[in-house]
Amino acid sequence: MNALKFAAAALVASTAFAGAAVARDQIKVVGSSTVFPYSQAAAEEYANKSGNPAPVVESLGTGGGFKAFCGGVGPDHPDVTGASRAIKSSEVELCTTNGVTDITEALIGYDGLSMAVSRKNDFAWDLTEEQIFRAVAAELPNEAGELVANPNQMWSDVDPSLPAFKIVVIGPPPTSGTRDAFVELTLHDGCDAIPAIAAIKKDNADKWNEVCSRVRQDGLFIEAGENDNLIVQSLESDPNAVGIFGYSFLYENLDKLKGVSINGVEPTFDTIADGSYPVARPLYFYVKNAHRGVIPGLEEFLAEYVSDEALATGGYLAERGLTPLSTEKLAEVRDAVVTGKKFGM
């Protein structure tokens, strides 16, 4: 096998000289597309301030990021990965198998998931999680408590207080972390509010999970691809459509879109930070401590990422749409990152 490998490598010898794992002088950051803009910002700021080579930031998704991050220790593997959820036990196992045992976890803030409509739409939108579930679920219980295909065609079918518009919801596809968050934070909660489905939970948790996670496929819920800008454009052209995307896209387009209040709470930085807006998720990054002192500049980059200038209220990450941590929590995170506090695995 090794001889074969050598022969294959020799075939492209003229170009493959770069092959053998060369030490690298840029920091490598991978991970969630939601954390991507924040890692971008910290990377650019670090490169500008220090004059060192700019870190390479790649968006692989949370799962893809952990896969690369946990691939091993050494210059071939990334130093930092961003995640829109905490690391799973299966990923911790993967890391351990590949010798990545010393990592530090850093909570950097919260990301609000917002529903929004065009400003051309006059109705004052305020939905409960149950109403959202009733509008987009694949199946709902009928009066007899049996699950049938979602019969609601108009918002007024969901609740008479809502306007008589056709339901059109444009949201992220199942591959996206935003979709996971929407299902987990909105649909599951809304599901629990319906007694007939809550009853299933006791007997059959898998069935409950399936019923509460499936989104209707009859054309009223439109999967718009990973590009949130496309959803923004579709909302502008269809005033009755409701879109689902990260809060930063709503914040950038407040002149064209308005947020839908959920359970009576409007999405703003304040309501996301104090937890009163129900659809918010924590964002993390994870650092490979074995790379500290080996990859040049990694320590300084991390210090920049958790600095007050970046993460505190009014910092440049908040300007990009991140909902910041409280001062005490931030101090705790900074301490963990700077000292390289080992994540309990």
Next chain:
Amino acid sequence: MSIANETARPAVDWRSVEVTRFRKRRYAADRRLQFYGMGAIVIALGLLAILVTSLISTGYSAFTQTMVTVPIELREDQIDREDPFSANWRTILRDSLKKLTPELEASQERDYFALFTNNAQFLVRDQVVKNPQLIGTTVSFTFPVADPVDQLSKGNIDRNQPEQLRRVNDVQIAFYDKLSEQGAISVPFNWSLFFNADSRFPELAGLAGAISGSFWALLVCFLISFPAGIAAAIYLEEFAPKNRLTDLIEVNINNLAAVPSVVFGLLALAVFIGWFGMPRSVPLVGGMTLALMTLPTIIIVTRASLKSVPASIREAALGVGASKHEVILHHILPLAMPTILTGTIIGLAQALGETAPLLLIGMNAFITSPPAGFLEPSTALPTQIFIWADSPERGFVSRTSAAILVLLSFLITMNAIAIFFRQRFERRW
């Protein structure tokens, strides 16, 4: 209807009503066919016009950039001549910005400083580090305003909307208008779109990293696929025996030309990065992947053009005693070269627009410095468009369209060169 039948029939009266009608029908069918063709061309041109118009209408504004000119005092007590890099540039910049608007109140500072690009301090720093003789003087620097202000100056933000719905508030608009009255604001051509690398700030983001990344990747692609493609084609055309094996190779090459590019990306990910351990995101790997895609095209074109050189030339050369390699290298190949070059350029143009394989090998990363060679991580033009299209800031909407226009103009240029080669040098036999 056989000929015998035809002759057996009585003579046709060409002026009879039926025959005239028949003739009219046939002419009408001719005209209809012509109209269908013209209709198809009108539809094709119409779609092209819609594409280009929509790109230009959203993208034209990215070709200018609102700039502000600020005199900046570079005081010797603030900047160390030996080490200008580590001076407190933030304070130096802010002091000068405050002087520009003396009536500024402390509570408005945050709004006021947000008018200017976040990286202005670094732009000034880099200029001074490059020209240390500036220290001790007051120099006028011109740098971009922040993206929301740029959008305001380009009329993309409606001043009549309520304040909380705009990315620029009333205080900022008042300051902007004042700066504008003072003549500090200008809207020149946006050179930074071509000379800056990527940035998270739209006002600073440019295509330099993507253009040089694409250049290095195409260079690698050319250096691999051109010689290898020609050598393979010469062997198959001139030396290879006609048997099952060469037939199989030929079928496979034709198949490879039709394989979706994402497959080559997966192959590169597994072999170049996974097996050979080459680094991610570098143009070298990108170029090698694109070479895999371009190779079959070049082989097919080269074989066709070698075949089109008349046999008489080959025979004449052999007749005066040239050996096989002399025939090929001195006579056949030079005569076939214009067509080969045309095919190669078209193949490279295709590779330039290819996105999917580059996404898989990580050439869609965010990198704020252009690559200095083919071993440094970079993006390419199509992947840069991909990244910008997914960014929330308003300024990236027009920049995405502008980047597409730049990519299209590169493609048009390459195709024009290919056509030029064909018209100018190709020999017809």
